[in-house]
Amino acid sequence: MWSRDGQIELQVLARGNQFTPGPHGAQVAAAVAARGGWETHIALSVDRRAEEIIAIARREGWRTGEFDRGGFFHSVEVWIEDGFLLELFDSEQTAQYRAFMTRRTGERRSVPAS
Numbered sequence: 001m002w003s004r005d006g007q008i009e010l011q012v013l014a015r016g017n018q019f020t021p022g023p024h025g026a027q028v029a030a031a032v033a034a035r036g037g038w039e040t041h042i043a044l045s046v047d048r049r050a051e052e053i054i055a056i057a058r059r060e061g062w063r064t065g066e067f068d069r070g071g072f073f074h075s076v077e078v079w080i081e082d083g084f085l086l087e088l089f090d091s092e093q094t095a096q097y098r099a100f101m102t103r104r105t106g107e108r109r110s111v112p113a114s
Contacts, residue, residue, distance in 0.1 A: 050093065064078050
């Protein structure tokens with residue numbers, strides 16, 4: 001689901017699935033009884049370099065890293081309390097993401113599954 005101005009995307013997984021941290025970034029997994037992930041995450045463009053985002057997250061004790069999304073774009077994952085995913089894009093990553101997600105016609109593409 002995209003905001004009217006195309007700046008925000010809300011991605012919702014089918015019930016029973018959740019985002020969890022994996023060795024190569026976020027992955028989709030079947031939900032287990034104990035809550036370890038969420039069906040949604042937030043992707044935001046921010047006015048900080050990837051290195052700064054990672055440093056802030058590490059300072060807070062949160063799992064973080066920069067990940068390649070299938071050669072299409074990169075993003076920084078910040079896992080709040082190892083459960084909720086913030087996917088953050090610096091200005092360079094935002095340009096990569098927009099180029100991948102928007103065709104010439106303006107149609108949105110789905111991100112490849114991990």
